[in-house]
Amino acid sequence: MQAMIFAAGKGTRLKPLTDSIPKALVEVKGKTLLARTIESLKAAGCERIVVNVHHFSEQIKDYLARHDFGIDIRISDETSRLLDTGGGIKSAAALLDVTRPVLIHNVDILSNVDLQNFYNYSTGADVRMLVSRRKTKRYLIFNTNMRLVGWTNIETSEIKSPYPTLRQLKFEAPDKVGYLQHNHYLLAFSGIHVVGPELFNCLRAERENVFPIMIFYLRYADRLNILGYEKPDLKILDVGKLDTLRQAEQFVDEEL
Template identity: 55%
Template sequence: MNVKTSKQAMIFAAGLGTRLKPLTDTMPKALVRVGGKTLLEHVVERLKGAGFEHIVVNVHHFSGMIVDYLRRNNDFGIDIRVSDETPALLDTGGGIKHAASLFDSDMPVLIHNVDIFSDINLTELYCAGMASDATLLVSRRTTSRYLLFDDDMTLVGWTNVETGEVRSPYAGLDVSKCRMYAFSGIHVFSPRLFSLMDTFPDKFGIMDFYLKICDKIRIRGMVKDGLRLMDVGKTDILSDAEAFLSQCNADGNN
């Protein structure tokens, strides 16, 4: 796969979409529509507009429907490849690992959830990701779970502020001295990390992977102040998503 001058991305579209029931009783989450377009088309268009020419889409729930949908739309005029997880869901880390052979080994991969809308400039994020092994888009959004960074915005751990749980490869990490940010579900992954996944099982979360190895490699956080982000994975959010997209598109952030 010769894509050495092209940007590449992966869209997580394999999930069961349980929060979107009953819609996902008969279709995959990726094909739920907002403003007349599927969630998958919205994300593909954003990536294509930012110059991404090679995209991997993982599939599981109603996988055949997504494959047929991409075929009917001629892969939206770019190189879209399917990573088939029909036999079993592999979670976010396992999904990336399973798709390894579909990526060029010399270029970063922008990872994007199919049910996340945002106004982030994807080109800017991708370029920033070239300087590290992984770059995580984060913001000051209020949540119960935060990623922990040092003063240089290097990932050092994770915490749940409601339970007090802390996860970090650094023993005795002082959370009070860390910078706390919420993860967006969008990040840039270097194929250099695939070899470090060899000891992981087929199914694992990407954040579990990052938290286990962040003392050995460079994982940075990219802060987007005022980031507009919408998780459209819930039925009560869908009605607001069209207006959100219209505003983001009007601002023209690629």
């Protein structure tokens, strides 16, 4: 098993903390978000982890040099240029075995997901995305086979999809039982996904080096087998803002 941790972001939503340290080194109950993610991946059987860095990159490099996690950890250095999520995966490919699936994990996500089972379950898909039924403004759109077909902003009614007929629909804010609309599911992305070899083949053909992975997924949704997985008892927290950082200690105690 191999993985990549997105740790290059500027962490603007966590200011003023991230005025002096990278988001990856923000602590929850005395342990950095980076350490928590690495330990979760190692416990799942991960043998190699690639960490991309940009904001205060030297601090993350020094931190990893000073802490031995007993696992092969490599740095994908974006210090000179932040590549966004899609460009980040594309650049990190040289440090990974792209003939095997790679689990991608945002550094600021805490969850109760069994990462090993999720990784193994994703065999056969070009991309497997962990999704959930939560309130948001932006939803991924899946057909009844849980294949990604588009994205929508329910406030603006904007739809992005390679399928013209889907772009003619209008989706409303889901209620507790309303995540199925027009025979499609509206689900929110968790920040955890597994990508397979065919995805890397498509990334190599991509001319751009800086782009979001979600835009790439939507562009290839009619060509790649991009599937969603909804964990029924999912507990997840995005520790990306100061208010959720305050909730994180309770989350660690109660859910993890």
